[in-house]
Amino acid sequence: xxxxxxxxxxxxxxxxxxxxxxxxxxxxxxxxxxxxxxxxxxxxxxxxxxxxxxxxxxxxxxxxxxxxxxxxxxxxxxxxxxxxxxxxxxxxxxxxxxxxxxxxxxxxxxxxxxxxxxxxxxxxxxxxxxxxxxxxxxxxxxxxxxxxxxxxxxxxxxxxxxxxxxxxxx
Numbered sequence: 011x012x013x014x015x016x017x018x019x020x021x022x023x024x025x026x027x028x029x030x031x032x033x034x035x036x037x038x039x040x041x042x043x044x045x046x047x048x049x050x051x052x053x054x055x056x057x058x059x060x061x062x063x064x065x066x067x068x069x070x071x072x073x074x075x076x077x078x079x080x081x082x083x084x085x086x087x088x089x090x091x092x093x094x095x096x097x098x099x100x101x102x103x104x105x106x107x108x109x110x111x112x113x114x115x116x117x118x119x120x121x122x123x124x125x126x127x128x129x130x131x132x133x134x135x136x137x138x139x140x141x142x143x144x145x146x147x148x149x150x151x152x153x154x155x156x157x158x159x160x161x162x163x164x165x166x167x168x169x170x171x172x173x174x175x176x177x178x179x180x
Contacts, residue, residue, distance in 0.1 A: 011092075012114040013066075013083035019111050020062045028108075033065050040069070092120040098161045100125045102150060104132030 020029045037058070043050045051073045059065040067079035076082035101120075105112045105128060115126050129137070137150035145152065 011087060011089045011110070011118060013087045014080070015114050016110050017063045017066065017079070017083060019109055025108055029061050033059055033062060036065055036069075089114065089118045092118055092124055095121045095123050098123055098125075100127060100154075100157050102127045102129065102132075102137075102153065104129045104134075104137070106131050107134045109134045 019025065020032070040050075051069075059068045063079055066082055071077055071079050071082035074082065076085055101115060101124060103110065103112050103115045103126070112128050115128055120126060131137075132150065135150075138147050139149040141147060
């Protein structure tokens with residue numbers, strides 16, 4: 011949604027250990043890739059990146075043609091595109107996500123086809139519930155299945171060949 015906000019959250023003091031661990035993991039993946047593919051893009055840096063922002067500024071942005079992290083974050087963030095979505099879309103986020111601030115979902119203009127749901131808890135992709143409420147404790151999986159079934163049985167779609175309204179199916 012907002013890569014700059016997520017990068018800033020990643021680099022926040024409370025996430026510093028995770029941020030550094032994540033960057034070490036990314037650097038390890040680059041080394042592993044070079045081990046198997048000698049011509050794979052590598053991190054060519056004057057000093058070893060220690061934060062996600064530094065990694066993006068040093069490696070991700072230049073390799074992908076964005077130049078620097080700020081341009082990458084501004085250009086590649088999906089928030090500006092949410093107002094153009096025409097297919098039924100549900101975004102589920104959590105207030106307690108340690109890496110993606112939930113306010114970006116509240117502050118972003120979305121089309122009428124987008125339904126944003128912000129749960130109080132869920133962490134970063136955790137969405138764990140107590141046993142007995144869902145077939146397993148990962149409640150988001152079942153909310154996604156429920157939503158797909160709801161959309162499949164209630165939303166008309168336009169046939170590309172005939173231009174007429176027909177019910178969608180899964």
